[in-house]
Amino acid sequence: MDLTYSxxxxxxxxxxxxxxxxxxxxxxxxxxxxxxxxRRAYDTAWQRMLYDAGYAGLHxxxxxxxxxxxxxxxxxxxxxxxxxxxxxxxxxxxxxLHAGPTVAAEGTPGQRARWLPPVLRGDxxxxxxxxxxxxxxxxxxxxxxxxxxxxxxxxTGSKIWTSHAEVADWCELLVxxxxxxxxxxxxxxxxxLAMPMDAPGITVRPLRTLxxxxxxxxxxxxxxxxxxxxxxxxxxxxxRVTMVTLSFERGTAFVGEVVACRRTLAxxxxxxxxxxxxxxxxxxxxxxxxxxxxxxxWRLTQxxxxxxxxxxxxxxxxxxxxxxxxxxxxQELYDTAARVLGPGALDLAHDWTLDRLSSLSYTIAxxxxxxxxxxxxxxxxxxxxxx
Amino acid sequence: MxxxxxxxxxxxxxxxxxxxxxxxxxxxxxxAVERPGLDRSLWRALGDAGFFALRLPESRGGxxxxxxxxxxxxxxxxxxxxPGPLVATHLAAGTEPGAADGESVVTWADGPLTAWLDEADHxxxxxxxxxPLRSVDPLTPLHRTRGTRxxxxxxxxxxxxxxxxxxxxxxxxAVQHAKERMQFGRPIGAFQAVxxxxxxxxxxxxxxxxxxxxxxxxxxxxxxxxAKLLADDAAVRGARDCLQVHGGMGFTWEADVHLHLKRAxxxxxxxxxxxxxAEVLARSL
Ligand SMILES: Cc1cc2nc3c(=O)[nH]c(=O)nc-3n(C[C@H](O)[C@H](O)[C@H](O)COP(=O)(O)OP(=O)(O)OC[C@H]3O[C@@H](n4cnc5c(N)ncnc54)[C@H](O)[C@@H]3O)c2cc1C
Numbered sequence: 001m002d003l004t005y006s007x008x009x010x011x012x013x014x015x016x017x018x019x020x021x022x023x024x025x026x027x028x029x030x031x032x033x034x035x036x037x038x039r040r041a042y043d044t045a046w047q048r049m050l051y052d053a054g055y056a057g058l059h060x061x062x063x064x065x066x067x068x069x070x071x072x073x074x075x076x077x078x079x080x081x082x083x084x085x086x087x088x089x090x091x092x093x094x095x096x097l098h099a100g101p102t103v104a105a106e107g108t109p110g111q112r113a114r115w116l117p118p119v120l121r122g123d124x125x126x127x128x129x130x131x132x133x134x135x136x137x138x139x140x141x142x143x144x145x146x147x148x149x150x151x152x153x154x155x156t157g158s159k160i161w162t163s164h165a166e167v168a169d170w171c172e173l174l175v176x177x178x179x180x181x182x183x184x185x186x187x188x189x190x191x192x193l194a195m196p197m198d199a200p201g202i203t204v205r206p207l208r209t210l211x212x213x214x215x216x217x218x219x220x221x222x223x224x225x226x227x228x229x230x231x232x233x234x235x236x237x238x239x240r241v242t243m244v245t246l247s248f249e250r251g252t253a254f255v256g257e258v259v260a261c262r263r264t265l266a267x268x269x270x271x272x273x274x275x276x277x278x279x280x281x282x283x284x285x286x287x288x289x290x291x292x293x294x295x296x297x298w299r300l301t302q303x304x305x306x307x308x309x310x311x312x313x314x315x316x317x318x319x320x321x322x323x324x325x326x327x328x329x330x331q332e333l334y335d336t337a338a339r340v341l342g343p344g345a346l347d348l349a350h351d352w353t354l355d356r357l358s359s360l361s362y363t364i365a366x367x368x369x370x371x372x373x374x375x376x377x378x379x380x381x382x383x384x385x386x387x
Numbered sequence: 388m389x390x391x392x393x394x395x396x397x398x399x400x401x402x403x404x405x406x407x408x409x410x411x412x413x414x415x416x417x418x419a420v421e422r423p424g425l426d427r428s429l430w431r432a433l434g435d436a437g438f439f440a441l442r443l444p445e446s447r448g449g450x451x452x453x454x455x456x457x458x459x460x461x462x463x464x465x466x467x468x469x470p471g472p473l474v475a476t477h478l479a480a481g482t483e484p485g486a487a488d489g490e491s492v493v494t495w496a497d498g499p500l501t502a503w504l505d506e507a508d509h510x511x512x513x514x515x516x517x518x519p520l521r522s523v524d525p526l527t528p529l530h531r532t533r534g535t536r537x538x539x540x541x542x543x544x545x546x547x548x549x550x551x552x553x554x555x556x557x558x559x560x561a562v563q564h565a566k567e568r569m570q571f572g573r574p575i576g577a578f579q580a581v582x583x584x585x586x587x588x589x590x591x592x593x594x595x596x597x598x599x600x601x602x603x604x605x606x607x608x609x610x611x612x613x614a615k616l617l618a619d620d621a622a623v624r625g626a627r628d629c630l631q632v633h634g635g636m637g638f639t640w641e642a643d644v645h646l647h648l649k650r651a652x653x654x655x656x657x658x659x660x661x662x663x664x665a666e667v668l669a670r671s672l
Contacts, residue, residue, distance in 0.1 A: 001396065001455050002389045003604045009388065072388050269672035288668035292613030296598035299390075303597045306390040321590050373586035374579070381562045381585055383576035 003302065005076070013076050016055070020084040023049055027087070033354060034213035036091070040125060040167040043090035047122025056120040057100070064104035065116050071309045075255060075302070082259040091164050095119040095126035099172040102192070106233050106241050115170070115194065127168035129159040129195070129219060130242070136161075137371050139174075140187035140239065144221060146175035152225040153177075153193065155201075158218065161365075165204045165217040171195040173226070174242060177235050190238035194230040201225070211357040212348075254326050255301055261333055262294045264352075268333075272340045286336050293329045297322070321380070324372045327362035334359045390601070392459075399456055403463040406436055411467050413643070420525050420646065425471050425492060425506045434489020438464075438473075439480040447481055454541065458548040458603040465552025465622075468646055470526040472503045474545045474658070475511065483509050498536035500656055502527050512537065524649035536663070540608045543659040544599070547615040550622035550654055551592070551599050553647050557622075557629035558588040560644065564633055575632070584628045588621075595621040609671040612664040619661055622651035 005013070027046060031038035050056045059074040060066020069077070082088075089096050100119045103111055118124035135142040144157025155175055165171070171194070178189025195202075201224035206214035233241040269287050272278040304318040334356035338345035345353055363369045377383045392400070410432055419426065433439065441457050443449020457477070464473055475495035476486050485491030485508065494503045496512030504510065504517055505528065513534035522529040562585050565576030575581045595618040602614040626648035630637035637644050655661065 001392060001600055001604050003601060005388050075388075266672055269669070284669045285662060285665035287672060288665035288670075289616065291609075291668040291672055292598070292616045292664070293594075295610060295613050296594050296601075296617055299601035300594055300597035302388065302390045302601070306388065309389070310391060318593075321593050324586070324590050325594055370579075370583070373583040376586035376589055377576070377582035381589060383562065383565055383582050383585060384574050386577050386579050386582065 005072070009072055009076060012073055013080060016077060016080050017084070019053055019055075020080065020086060023053065024084060024086060030087075034211070036164055036167055036214060040091040040164070043087055043092055044122035044125065046087045046090075047092050047096075047120075051121045056122075057096070057116075060100065060104055060116075060120075064100070064112055065120055066104075071305045075305045078256040079259050082256040083263075088256055088260075091125050091167060092119070092122065094128045094163070094168075094172065095124070095170075098128070099126040099170070099194075102172070102241060102244050103194075103232060105244055106192075111194075111230075111232060118169075124169040125164070125167065126170045126172060127162050127165045127197070129162050129165075129171045129173040131161045132158060133160050137368055139242075140185075140190065141180070142174055142176060142190065143180075144173075144175050146177050146191060146193065146226070148177075148228070149225075151228050153191075153228060153231070155193070155195070155221050155224045155226055158220045160218050161207075161216045162204075162219050163216045165197070165219055166206055166214065168197050171197055171219075174238055177238075187239040189236050190242070191235050192232045192238035192241040193226050194232065195224065195226050199224050199226065210360065211354060254323065257330070258294060258297050258301060258326065261330060262298065264337070264355075265290055265294060265333060268337050268340055268352075275340070275342075277340045277342070283336070283339055286339070290329070290333055290336060293325075293332075297326055297329060300325075320367075320372045320375045323366065324369055324376065327369060330362050331359045390604075396456060396459055399452075400459040400463060403436070403438075403460045404466070406432070407463060407467040407469060411469055416468055416643070416646070419470060423525060423528065425503065427492075430471060430492060431489040434487065439477050439489055440487040441477070443481045443487060448487065449481065453603075454544070454606060455600065455603040457545060458599060461545045461548035462552035462555075462599075465549030466556045468526065468553070468556075468643070468650060472507065473549070474542050475502075477545065478539065478542060479509065479511070483511075495537060495542075496532045496534045497542075497657055498534055499531065500653075501530045501532045501534075502653070502657070504528070504530045522653075524646070524653045526646065527650065527653050529653070537658070539658065540606075540611045542657075543615045543664075544602055544611045546654050546658050547595075547599050547602075547611070547618035550615075550618035550651060551595050553651055554588070554592040554595060554618065554621035554625040557625040557644065557647050558585065558592050561585050561588060561629040561632040564636075568634075581632055584632055588625045588628050591617075591621040591624060609668060612659060612667040615659050616661050616664040616668070619651070619655040623648070623655060626651050 031042050057066035058069040058077050062068040096119060100116060103115050130139060132142045132144060146153040146155045173193045173195045175191050175193055176189050177191040180186045201222040203220040205218045207216055207218055209215050272283060277283050300322055304322060334352060337352045338356060344350055347353060378385055410429055437450040438460060440449040441452050445451040472494040476493045479493035480487035483493050486493050491508035492506055493509045494501060494507040496514045501514055501517060504514060514532050517530040517532050520529045520531055565581050565585055566574055568575045598614040598617045602610040626644060630644045633642055633644060636642055
């Protein structure tokens with residue numbers, strides 16, 4: 001058990017720090033967090049800066065245009081960028097953290113050449129069209145149909161909760177290419193497609209979140225033609241491809257945010273000392289408990305990263321354990337912030353109020369806590385499958 | 388950075404598990420419950436295996452290992468519910484004659500509670516006016532004492548390691564039972580309410596594990612406080628959930644679950660309580 005970083009790793013950290021200290025002052029002012037078109041511009045500008053400096057796709061394999069960095073270097077990258085207050089992946093989330101890695105792992109050489117460089121340069125952003133009105137937790141129940149017509153699939157159906165659909169160029173889309181039948185498992189007939197968001201027949205209707213933003217949307221697909229060449233993996237083999245995607249989503253998605261939570265907690269303690277809520281035993285001890293929590297979550301991250309490094313870089317199932325605990329801890333953090341702020345917690349002008357609202361999605365998005373518990377129980381503990 | 392057990396650490400941990408399986412299996416545990424008292428020959432066997440002298444330098448007759456290794460063997464002790472003032476004797480090794488090789492038993496008057504007072508050969512701290520309690524844990528005799536807390540971070544960490552071992556054991560026991568016990572024509576582990584209890588037990592255990600192991604590596608007192616707090620929680624709640632998964636069976640003296648719960652309660656009050664740890668952690672923010 002070794003928590004010290006090697007000389008090489010420390011050198012990498014030092015180079016990155018030096019670059020961040022010159023790059024960050026060049027960024028334009030941060031946009032309104034509720035304004036997604038402005039955030040797209042800001043996030044992709046940041047991605048371009050990373051690309052030019054050679055930090056884009058750090059954890060992607062070199063064949064895919066990445067830097068082939070070790071999981072530990074990626075961890076250092078996430079730690080340092082967050083500490084320096086650099087933008088988080090934001091609008092580039094889907095492209096960088098799951099569509100990209102999926103294309104890198106499962107795509108043809110032509111598909112990699114077409115889709116990966118623009119993701120790394122920040123020229124194109126992706127969204128994720130998995131969920132449907134009647135297929136959320138039960139994702140394999142999706143019904144959006146794709147029918148082969150010559151060199152195209154003709155896609156009809158609807159998707160929901162598609163994050164930043166309004167500003168995306170591409171959509172990683174799951175469609176049904178074989179009907180749901182009594183005798184075959186429903187995940188057998190699913191196919192993974194890359195859909196250009198400017199194709200005729202796509203209607204995006206923004207949905208307003210409880211935070212007031214238009215962060216996600218409904219998508220209506222009416223005979224949208226998607227070239228067969230845009231299919232990643234074989235027809236009806238999309239579920240396996242999706243599992244590759246989801247392991248990336250759960251594996252590394254929250255690392256930087258743990259660092260951010262530790263910073264918020266320290267600020268929260270200072271605020272409490274200033275406004276007197278520190279003298280309340282219950283509040284003070286709750287802050288102490290959260291300190292234990294986020295320190296442990298950071299250590300768990302290092303544990304998982306070390307395990308994945310030993311396992312050849314594949315994110316393990318430990319991601320579900322982490323996600324379960326982290327999502328609740330984050331909500332507790334902002335509930336505690338509300339206790340510290342008192343009536344100020346009802347003021348939307350306060351950053352923490354908005355953060356408190358967004359934290360409510362953490363136990364739902366990317367698989368609800370209930371679904372994560374099922375995964376932990378069935379796949380780690382080996383309990384029998386439920387119905 | 389490589390925050391995983393080394394092959395030597397894995398071997399040490401499994402060696403300790405084998406030793407305890409041979410010397411303190413379930414039968415021995417249940418016998419100890421019926422006939423309380425410290426088994427001196429087992430204590431010496433632990434001494435021979437280097438349990439107490441683990442961190443003494445080789446030049447002083449010890450094994451010369453560090454806190455991470457101590458944490459791994461204490462985790463195994465917690466898993467097996469090994470009784471005795473293990474932490475105090477381990478800390479006394481090299482200072483108190485006979486402690487290192489298990490020839491003597493050392494206890495420490497740790498603030499409000501002192502364990503194993505009557506059986507100890509050496510007692511550290513102030514035990515004046517000690518009053519015996521009818522200890523809730525049949526395997527840990529307790530006295531009420533009025534001394535002040537000792538605040539030895541290493542002691543809190545080793546107790547946390549025992550809690551971690553207990554938490555992983557109760558998780559295992561619950562999962563095993565959930566796979567075997569049939570109700571409504573299926574194993575109860577197929578029911579989501581049971582599944583989710585088990586999943587939460589595992590999550591609490593793994594978070595505590597990361598905290599305990601990291602604190603052993605950094606030896607940072609704040610991190611140790613966090614590890615103790617999370618491990619206490621994992622052990623106490625793990626035992627309660629395990630009891631629930633066992634149904635009526637869980638409420639019997641016959642099932643081992645209550646022994647884990649009672650010991651976890653005792654350890655939660657030893658060396659550093661949750662409130663004390665939370666105060667330390669708040670101050671370090
Ligand atoms: C902010 C946000 C962003 C999102 N972004 C995207 C995106 O970009 N692309 C995309 O495809 N999707 C996205 N989602 C969708 C998200 O993945 C789903 O909301 C989630 O998987 C839950 O599905 P659902 O909303 O249909 O809820 P449901 O599946 O209807 O669940 C409702 C409740 O029932 C419980 N439940 C359901 N099934 C079970 C079960 N088997 N056992 C126990 N409890 C169960 C759930 O835990 C939940 O409490 C996003 C969601 C949010 C909140």
